[in-house]
Amino acid sequence: METLYKNIHQEIIDQCRQGNEKAQFQLYKLYYKAMYSVSVRILNDEMEAEDVMQEAFLKAFKKIDTYKGEVSFGAWLKKIVVNRSLDQLKKRKVQFEEVSEKNSQIAEYQMETKEVNVNTIKKAIQKLPDGYRVVLSLYLIEGYDHDEISQILGISNSSSRTQLLRAKNKLREQLKDEEIFSYN
């Protein structure tokens, strides 16, 4: 799927390389939803996310010559969006807390898999504290591993694992509440 992306839009990407404005806008239309989704999950603010996402596109067009096609264009672009979103989040003085190993023994809830409305999941993710939300998004949705997350957030590997567990538990609680609420 990822490599297919590259082949499908290669022509547009090449036109962007030559600074073709129409092609640039076309590429935006192809990728804005995914990129906006990444940014809004990290920042939890619609206007800020749109701004960061659009700036990331402009930056990508500027340095499109550095895109050598080793990964899919989407993955390359996403990296820029993630980095810029995190920079923006850090401007809000968000601290990614270190969690000590001792406190990290958290039992995982076991629940049956039920069909859940996507909007419910989105809202539940939005309600997570900044640190939990970012780690969970990067790991489960963006597909980063704990090494990458610890590097990008400047926290330890174990702290990344702990935050992921806590985030998942919190999410589970929220979804459970939601379920009860929707049944009532």
Add this chain to the structure above:
Amino acid sequence: MKEKDYIEEIILKNLEELNDNEPQDGHFERFEAKLKSQNKKKRITLNVVWKVAAAVIFVLLAVNQVAIYMSPEKLTTKIANAKNDISLASVSEEYEEVEIYYTNAIDAGLTQWNTLSNEGFISAEEQEMMDTELAEFETRFKDLQEDLAANPNDERVINAMLEYYQTKLGIINMIVNKLEEVKQQQKNTEHEIEI
């Protein structure tokens, strides 16, 4: 490990919808505006770069031109300064050549005079006459220099200068030639006496 993680599963299942968020209305227009201004900025900065480059080249050329324009004057003034004087050389190259010819010829005449003097052919009285004559030429030359400095391109001054050189050379040559003649005659008579 354990059974499939509930949270992981529902997220993976809904990945597509999770990545299907729509920004607020008007984001296309906002992006288009940003895109236009970025591309415009790029073009302007490129233009500015070219303009600056052109300006730099122009300034370099202008400085070069000025340097070229200044240099011959500098050179001639240097020559004049070397002589410690303003002279015909400062008027034009042709006059400089004329001046060099005359000064060389006069110098040659004077060395001839000096050799004659060294040979004891010239009396103290004659030497003194020559010295006063040369001193007179020197003051005349200084006057002409002042005139030339005041009216650098006045033809009358230039002609006066040329005349001065001609006269000086003429007189020196005449004296030296006369002395040579006398010297020759003396030699001949000495010869005759010997015989």
